[in-house]
Each structure stands twice: as C-alpha cells, then as structure tokens.
Amino acid sequence: MSRCYVTTYCPVMYLNENGKEVLPPCLPHKLRNLVINSCDLHLIEVVDIIKPKVIIAIGSFTYEQVSKLFCSTEVGPAVYPLLHPAPSNAVSYKKWCSVANDQLLYAGVPQIIARGN
Secondary structure (H helix, E strand, C coil), X not given: CCCCCCCCCCCCCEECCCCCEECHHHCCHHHHHHHHHHHHHHHHHHHHHHCCCEEEEECHHHXXXXXXXXXXXXXXXXXXXXXXXXXXCHHHHHCHHHHHHXXXXXXXXXXXXXXXX
16 A cells, blocks of 8 residues: 555646635746746656655646656556546436546556555
8 A cells, every 4th residue: 555645737726816726727827837837847756756666646727637648658647547537417416426436447547455465
C-alpha cells in the first residue's frame, strides 16, 4: 500500500463572489491559463517525486490535462480516467460505484494494490 498516493490536479480552490466553487475550465481565459500551467507544474513535480506507474484522473477535464502531460507510457505513467461523481450529473452520481469499479478494474488498480507495487 505504500505505493498508493492521492493528490489533486488543482491544489487551489477558486470561489465566486457568492462562495460557489469555480472550476479551472470556467475561469476567465487569462487566469485559466495561469492556473492550468501552475496545476501542470504541480502534478509534474509530484509525479517526479513519487514516480507512479499509473495515474487515475478523476473527471474528464483532469483526464484530458493529465493525458497531455503524460502521453507516452514509455517515459511516464499510464493515465486512466475515472468518472467524477458529480451531484449535478444524475447518471454519474447514481451509477458511480459500478462505473468506478469497472474503470479501476480496467486500470489494474486492485492488482497493483494486492501486489503492493
């Protein structure tokens, strides 16, 4: 289990004037690019330190961004998507356990945890 590590693509939360979270893709263009570049650097540093074999990217935005950073499994970790259990998406929210289980099985996560590497 020492080889499992959880981090976030964007380690900063942005809020609008009403206190509602604003996700990086919804930020104003200039700020969005700065935030995404910072998030990319953050994740590159984490991966450089941890050296994972597999990255599970939760949500389509994160999966797209992480896949761009680590597009070659020859030089970096394999990147797999995991459906985000967003309450705003009734289908993903209701079926999340089943879909997440299938996606984690496909990525080989149970085997990685069982082997301990």
